């Protein structure tokens with residue numbers, strides 16, 4: 001227990017323990033920095049942090065899973081050198097920018113959301129500290145802004161120019177509900193998600209993605225380049241969300257073929273999220289599943305954020321008659337998310353394990369998805 005480890009490490013009890021989850025996303029990938037829709041939900045895995053105010057200006061942080069400790073001042077102009085500590089430091093700084101008087105604290109944290117698997121371990125880490133610091137220092141920052149604190153931490157201290165989906169889901173998650181977020185208006189709606197007769201399951205390729213490795217940021221730049229070209233003719237286009245395929249055709253001669261492919265994927269994906277929401281209201285899981293496969297194809301061929309292992313698992317899902325399957329999250333590794341009929345579940349999992357092992361020498365990890373609550377004090 002994080003609480004007990006805190007006591008052992010610092011010799012006093014923590015003031016409190018906070019938790020914040022990772023997330024899944026049913027559909028709407030690489031749409032959140034394009035002003036479009038996402039459809040995530042928080043999961044039953046995340047980060048847990050025990051914290052005690054220490055009355056100084058120093059943060060002493062212990063990463064339980066890595067058995068590493070660091071110390072920094074919230075006023076240090078330079079972030080600490082440990083990768084994980086940059087997240088905590090970044091959150092402190094971003095809360096400070098929003099007028100919160102962040103003082104020193106001792107903290108120990110641990111997580112059970114796999115790292116680099118596309119389930120947003122980093123958003124869970126940011127959100128747990130944003131949420132706790134807000135409570136401990138009477139920040140009065142609203143929940144949406146807490147999500148933005150996490151996103152700004154990625155932008156300013158980690159170098160990933162991510163959208164808002166992961167931090168939003170981690171803060172706003174609600175048990176049994178997916179959330180459709182419009183990232184242009186920031187309006188959101190909870191959708192109870194309990195697909196009778198189906199299971200939602202993640203298969204982890206165990207290929208670790210490295211979002212920061214610039215490929216993610218390049219995708220974003222491609223989208224922005226296409227928007228800039230479109231806006232010359234259509235000044236109302238601020239995001240790819242505002243565009244359609246006809247506008248894309250108009251600018252094909254002015255943007256690179258690669259950038260055009262990226263935009264084609266995003267424009268298609270916007271429509272797919274809307275299709276899925278409508279289908280869910282009708283209980284039409286067949287359509288939900290078809291759109292998931294289409295997303296996978298788009299992410300693999302047009303957006304080029306899949307990898308051989310993800311494509312392999314997607315093919316197995318098709319062969320097994322799984323209703324829907326696709327790469328989830330940023331891509332370049334991590335998990336597929338699969339919508340599977342109860343009756344096919346066991347066969348699918350054993351086939352996927354067997355075939356993946358025969359090809360790559362190890363079995364994919366299997367995670368049943370349990371849609372859970374967002375950031376909270378325990």
Ligand code: GLA
Pocket residue numbers: 028029030031032033120162163164165166329330331
């Ligand atoms: C990562 C980012 C999100 C989002 C997804 C892709 O998880 O952090 O903002 O862009 O990739 O949908």
